Amino acid sequence: MDKKVYIETYGCQMNLADSETVAGIMLAKDYSGVKEINEADVILINTCSVRDNAEQKIWNRLNHIKSLKKKNKNLKVGIIGCMAQRIGEKLLEHQAVDFVAGPDAYRSLPELIMETDIDLKPKNLNFDINETYSGIEQIKQSENNISGFVAITRGCNNFCSYCIVPYTRGRERSSNYLDIIKEVKNLEKQNFKEITLLGQNVNSYYFEDKNLKVDFPKLMEMLAQTVPNMRIRFTTSHPKDLSDDLIDVMAKYKNICKHIHLAVQSGSNKILEKMNRKYTREWYLNRIEAIKSRIPNCALSSDIFCGFSGETEEDFQETLSLMQIVEYDLAFMFKYSERPGTHAAKHLDDNVPEDVKKERLARMIKLQNKISLKKNKEDIGKIFEVLVEGKSKRSESMLYGRTEQNKVVVFDAGNAKQGDFVNVKILEVSSATLKGEILVESL
Numbered sequence: 179m180d181k182k183v184y185i186e187t188y189g190c191q192m193n194l195a196d197s198e199t200v201a202g203i204m205l206a207k208d209y210s211g212v213k214e215i216n217e218a219d220v221i222l223i224n225t226c227s228v229r230d231n232a233e234q235k236i237w238n239r240l241n242h243i244k245s246l247k248k249k250n251k252n253l254k255v256g257i258i259g260c261m262a263q264r265i266g267e268k269l270l271e272h273q274a275v276d277f278v279a280g281p282d283a284y285r286s287l288p289e290l291i292m293e294t295d296i297d298l299k300p301k302n303l304n305f306d307i308n309e310t311y312s313g314i315e316q317i318k319q320s321e322n323n324i325s326g327f328v329a330i331t332r333g334c335n336n337f338c339s340y341c342i343v344p345y346t347r348g349r350e351r352s353s354n355y356l357d358i359i360k361e362v363k364n365l366e367k368q369n370f371k372e373i374t375l376l377g378q379n380v381n382s383y384y385f386e387d388k389n390l391k392v393d394f395p396k397l398m399e400m401l402a403q404t405v406p407n408m409r410i411r412f413t414t415s416h417p418k419d420l421s422d423d424l425i426d427v428m429a430k431y432k433n434i435c436k437h438i439h440l441a442v443q444s445g446s447n448k449i450l451e452k453m454n455r456k457y458t459r460e461w462y463l464n465r466i467e468a469i470k471s472r473i474p475n476c477a478l479s480s481d482i483f484c485g486f487s488g489e490t491e492e493d494f495q496e497t498l499s500l501m502q503i504v505e506y507d508l509a510f511m512f513k514y515s516e517r518p519g520t521h522a523a524k525h526l527d528d529n530v531p532e533d534v535k536k537e538r539l540a541r542m543i544k545l546q547n548k549i550s551l552k553k554n555k556e557d558i559g560k561i562f563e564v565l566v567e568g569k570s571k572r573s574e575s576m577l578y579g580r581t582e583q584n585k586v587v588v589f590d591a592g593n594a595k596q597g598d599f600v601n602v603k604i605l606e607v608s609s610a611t612l613k614g615e616i617l618v619e620s621l
């Protein structure tokens with residue numbers, strides 16, 4: 179009989195995509211997926227290490243899972259992903275954990291589980307620079323069957339001084355463009371309407387074979403032409419690699435969504451240098467100008483954090499002023515969390531007091547909420563093409579979807595359904611969502 183696997187995912191979109199890959203690997207080896215944790219023979223927890231609180235969540239979760247193991251003595255629990263890679267040995271000491279596997283080791287999961295039968299606590303934390311999970315069919319983990327992820331690069335070579343990712347995901351590698359095209363066409367055949375190309379730094383995508391040299395703008399162009407009726411998104415871009423060529427390709431193709439997530443992290447040159455971000459405030463603002471002038475309807479979002487080593491009130495003010503200049507539609511904001519093993523943990527004091535970090539974060543969030551509201555208000559009266567994702571949580575008769583700018587819009591369903599493209603006129607906004615009405619006539 180099939181064994182039942184339950185997969186729980188924390189962290190970034192790359193982890194969501196990885197869990198789909200893991201499901202593909204498990205289902206090809208006599209497992210079936212279950213949506214109820216209590217029904218599982220095997221629980222896999224795909225983890226994140228980016229900040230300490232992401233790891234604390236997992237430790238708390240393990241205490242709950244320990245109680246499930248008391249009820250089901252045959253239950254096997256595996257920790258996979260970034261936290262497994264970072265502290266796999268320590269995780270194995272926890273009663274609830276039977277095995278661990280890092281981000282490059284997912285093909286070995288069925289074997290690791292078999293090894294647990296002979297009472298070992300197996301681990302696979304090997305890096306594999308050639309691993310792109312080529313040939314594995316991903317299995318969707320959510321009900322949303324219109325929007326899919328395609329990982330195009332894995333790993334990271336940037337070594338931002340605060341960041342754990344180069345240590346947990348290893349060196350950067352790009353998938354073969356032929357595999358990517360195949361995967362995208364496959365999603366199109368399954369009626370998906372949108373793909374998001376994923377990588378820690380998608381702009382540095384590069385793959386060459388004897389026929390072609392393919393960089394990121396070239397890949398985008400190939401995909402835009404291959405699936406003209408699908409929306410194409412991508413994340414994340416590193417500002418240092420955001421080329422004019424990419425902006426041109428985005429401007430040229432209607433099906434490339436007009437949204438760029440361009441993580442700035444800080445607005446202070448002193449801090450950017452300590453972070454090893456390899457650009458200055460001025461360079462970043464120049465990139466933003468290039469985007470705004472060539473793609474006027476392009477939405478901008480960012481990751482920003484406060485309280486990095488040596489950040490003074492003046493440095494923080496530079497961050498706030500950059501936020502005001504750029505006017506992001508959306509930003510993910512954090513406080514610095516020192517990660518053991520990174521350059522910053524070894525060489526830069528974590529010397530901004532916790533209460534100052536907290537207070538700066540609150541100011542940042544307050545400012546961004548104001549900016550998001552202002553940006554959303556500019557959308558009132560405008561008409562957007564919205565891809566319908568599903569029923570609104572608040573009301574059965576309402577649907578929600580996204581504009582190509584990645585803004586969530588709620589509207590009366592009418593005859594529309596999941597997967598439709600509809601034109602919606604925006605009537606009301608908050609800092610987080612737009613509300614509108616479907617227009618019957620086409621744009």
Ligand code: 5AD
Pocket residue numbers: 228229340341342441443481482483512513514515516517
């Ligand atoms: N502390 C706080 N935030 C961090 N990020 C990455 N590392 C850290 C850290 N040590 C943030 C960055 C990154 C996002 C995924 O998480 O803003 O872009």
Ligand code: SF4
Pocket residue numbers: 188189190191192193225226227228259260342343346347
């Ligand atoms: Fe978390 Fe970064 Fe790993 Fe994604 S890549 S799971 S954000 S640590």
